[in-house]
Amino acid sequence: MAKMLMKGNEAIGEGAIRAGCRYFFGYPITPQSELPHYLAKKMPEVGGLYLQAESETASINMVFGAAGAGARVMTSSSGPGISLMQEGISYLAGAELPCVIVNIIRGGPGLGNIAPAQSDYFQAVKGGGHGDYRLIVLAPASVQEIIDLMGDAFDLADKYRNPVMLMGDGVLGQMMEPVELAGEKEITIPKKPWASTGRMGRKDKRLISSLQIVPENCEKHNIKLFEKYAVAGQNEQRWEEYCLEDAELVLVAFGTAARICKAVVDTCRAEGRAVGLLRPVTLWPFPVKAFEKTIATAKRYLSVEMSMGQMVEDVRLAVNGRRPVSFYGRVGGMLPVARDIYNEVQKLLARGKA
Amino acid sequence: MEKVFTRPNSLKDMPMHYCPGCTHGIVHRLVAEVIDEMDMFDRAIAVASVGCSVFAYEYFYCDAYQASHGRAPAVATGIKRVLPDRLVFTYQGDGDLASIGTGEVVHAAARGEKFTAIYINNAIYGMTGGQMAPTSLMGQVTITTPYGRDRENNGFPVRMSEMLALLDGSAYVTRVSVHSPASVGKAKKAIRKAFEVQMAGLGFSIVEVLSSCPTNWGLPPLKALKWLEENMIPYYPLGELKIAAEVV
Numbered sequence: 001m002a003k004m005l006m007k008g009n010e011a012i013g014e015g016a017i018r019a020g021c022r023y024f025f026g027y028p029i030t031p032q033s034e035l036p037h038y039l040a041k042k043m044p045e046v047g048g049l050y051l052q053a054e055s056e057t058a059s060i061n062m063v064f065g066a067a068g069a070g071a072r073v074m075t076s077s078s079g080p081g082i083s084l085m086q087e088g089i090s091y092l093a094g095a096e097l098p099c100v101i102v103n104i105i106r107g108g109p110g111l112g113n114i115a116p117a118q119s120d121y122f123q124a125v126k127g128g129g130h131g132d133y134r135l136i137v138l139a140p141a142s143v144q145e146i147i148d149l150m151g152d153a154f155d156l157a158d159k160y161r162n163p164v165m166l167m168g169d170g171v172l173g174q175m176m177e178p179v180e181l182a183g184e185k186e187i188t189i190p191k192k193p194w195a196s197t198g199r200m201g202r203k204d205k206r207l208i209s210s211l212q213i214v215p216e217n218c219e220k221h222n223i224k225l226f227e228k229y230a231v232a233g234q235n236e237q238r239w240e241e242y243c244l245e246d247a248e249l250v251l252v253a254f255g256t257a258a259r260i261c262k263a264v265v266d267t268c269r270a271e272g273r274a275v276g277l278l279r280p281v282t283l284w285p286f287p288v289k290a291f292e293k294t295i296a297t298a299k300r301y302l303s304v305e306m307s308m309g310q311m312v313e314d315v316r317l318a319v320n321g322r323r324p325v326s327f328y329g330r331v332g333g334m335l336p337v338a339r340d341i342y343n344e345v346q347k348l349l350a351r352g353k354a
Numbered sequence: 355m356e357k358v359f360t361r362p363n364s365l366k367d368m369p370m371h372y373c374p375g376c377t378h379g380i381v382h383r384l385v386a387e388v389i390d391e392m393d394m395f396d397r398a399i400a401v402a403s404v405g406c407s408v409f410a411y412e413y414f415y416c417d418a419y420q421a422s423h424g425r426a427p428a429v430a431t432g433i434k435r436v437l438p439d440r441l442v443f444t445y446q447g448d449g450d451l452a453s454i455g456t457g458e459v460v461h462a463a464a465r466g467e468k469f470t471a472i473y474i475n476n477a478i479y480g481m482t483g484g485q486m487a488p489t490s491l492m493g494q495v496t497i498t499t500p501y502g503r504d505r506e507n508n509g510f511p512v513r514m515s516e517m518l519a520l521l522d523g524s525a526y527v528t529r530v531s532v533h534s535p536a537s538v539g540k541a542k543k544a545i546r547k548a549f550e551v552q553m554a555g556l557g558f559s560i561v562e563v564l565s566s567c568p569t570n571w572g573l574p575p576l577k578a579l580k581w582l583e584e585n586m587i588p589y590y591p592l593g594e595l596k597i598a599a600e601v602v
Contacts, residue, residue: 023432023435023436025432049435051431051435053428053461054457054458054460054461055457057425057428057457057458058425058428058431058457058458058461059428061421061422061425061428061429061432061458062428062429062431062432062435063432064419064421064422064425064428064429064432065401065419065421065428065429065430065431065432065433065434065435065436066432066433066435066436067432068419068429068432068433069432069433069436069437070436071436073432073436087422088422088425091422095420196399196417196418196419196433197399197417197437197440198396198397198398198399198416198417198437198440198441199395199396199398199416199417200396200397201396205415205416205417205418206417206418207411207417207418207419207420208418208419208420209411209418209419209420210420211408211420
């Protein structure tokens with residue numbers, strides 16, 4: 001097994017190619033640039049296509065066409081570009097087309113900046129585009145996990161015929177870490193008996209569309225989508241447990257924020273404090289099952305985010321009033337510092353004693 | 355008795371929702387006839403847009419897509435890049451192609467994407483109720499230009515085909531009309547040529563079809579055709595605007 005140093009953004013590209021993705025449509029934006037750079041070079045080597053579109057709006061609609069034609073296809077961007085894609089993402093979800101969308105989040109709102117953030121959480125897990133729909137949202141916390149999750153992202157997209165978003169931040173995209181690349185394995189892309197490819201002798205006509213002009217049918221379509229989301233919600237929750245078995249204070253964090261929280265947990269544990277970390281790997285479906293496991297020992301939860309407090313709402317829903325939930329965050333491209341999180345933890349532990 | 359005229363196989367046998375006197379039905383039929391005559395039914399993929407022709411995917415009997423407003427050229431790009439040997443065409447109105455979707459069609463043409471755009475220009479928004487289109491003529495009265503289109507407020511009509519003809523990726527750009535039997539015949543030939551250019555892999559092709567909208571123009575069908583001939587053709591002259599050297 002080969003071990004090599006790789007940037008997070010490059011790992012997304014390598015993971016996609018290893019997952020059998022052969023079509024990439026995208027528009028340049030920082031801080032995800034190394035990903036298109038990587039794929040522009042690699043896709044032709046594997047007989048794939050890298051196409052630079054004229055805008056994110058065009059990119060996501062090219063993804064719509066390629067996904068409808070049955071291809072494994074992806075696009076990537078960062079906050080402002082992902083905002084431009086929202087109409088298309090809603091169409092993809094409505095037409096039940098599988099694809100992978102990568103968001104390497106930067107500081108916002110507006111043009112914000114190009115520094116790392118997690119403030120697109122709401123946009124990713126609560127909709128973003130118009131209408132009732134859900135994305136499956138994956139949040140890796142290391143370069144190795146990016147590689148591992150890219151294959152899952154495409155498989156989940158095909159399994160549920162739904163767009164999957166892989167969400168990272170500028171730190172994850174830019175940093176280099178050693179990764180182990182498993183040997184090239186045979187990829188089986190599931191058959192797509194719905195793809196609209198030209199009839200080619202087929203009797204039935206195939207249509208890729210999100211239009212449901214008759215209200216009764218549109219309601220039925222929504223109900224069908226939500227039955228699918230219910231299955232995904234039940235079966236696809238993923239999380240990492242770190243020192244949780246007896247944790248009285250449970251830190252909840254994803255991606256880069258979770259990495260920093262791990263260091264805080266280590267410090268607290270060295271001091272004999274019962275602190276642990278619950279790291280959601282799927283942001284949708286949110287890993288509510290993990291909260292049920294921790295609720296017996298937990299006296300309090302602390303959501304640590306690179307935002308003004310977005311995931312904390314889902315933490316509160318999962319805890320459902322049974323324990324106090326606090327929030328600590330840095331925003332606008334600033335990272336939470338271990339020392340500050342530690343101080344926050346100390347404050348909460350002291351409050352717990354009082 | 356010998357059957358001399360029938361519905362093309364590429365057109366589904368069902369009632370169309372278009373208004374009386376609308377020329378969409380004629381253009382649908384021409385596209386379907388050409389697909390049949392080129393024996394391309396099994397390889398044809400239609401991309402419907404948003405506007406009056408939003409249900410075109412129902413009428414074309416081949417495989418189809420329904421794209422978001424203005425983005426049909428991007429969707430067609432995605433399809434054709436995955437399935438390069440198929441006959442892919444978009445069917446877009448002037449609101450879709452010349453207003454909200456200008457970016458997509460310009461860049462599809464610039465890249466020389468090998469699909470065909472069938473572009474219906476009737477100088478008005480139909481489905482939403484007769485608003486000014488980017489192609490509405492100077493002085494034209496619409497529901498949102500009740501005093502006539504005026505240069506200070508609304509600027510000038512957009513000649514999309516002339517713009518697209520300037521791009522090196524465009525292999526075939528032509529403007530036709532369907533206001534008379536003779537012009538319908540020419541329109542059919544143009545659609546055939548565009549499809550042939552596409553299948554020869556020569557680049558982007560577009561057929562702009564000047565069409566009538568009796569309902570929103572407030573004219574009976576025959577007068578609408580006359581209005582098209584007398585008002586639209588002088589501003590949007592008919593003929594081939596770009597034929598790449600490779601096109602025979």
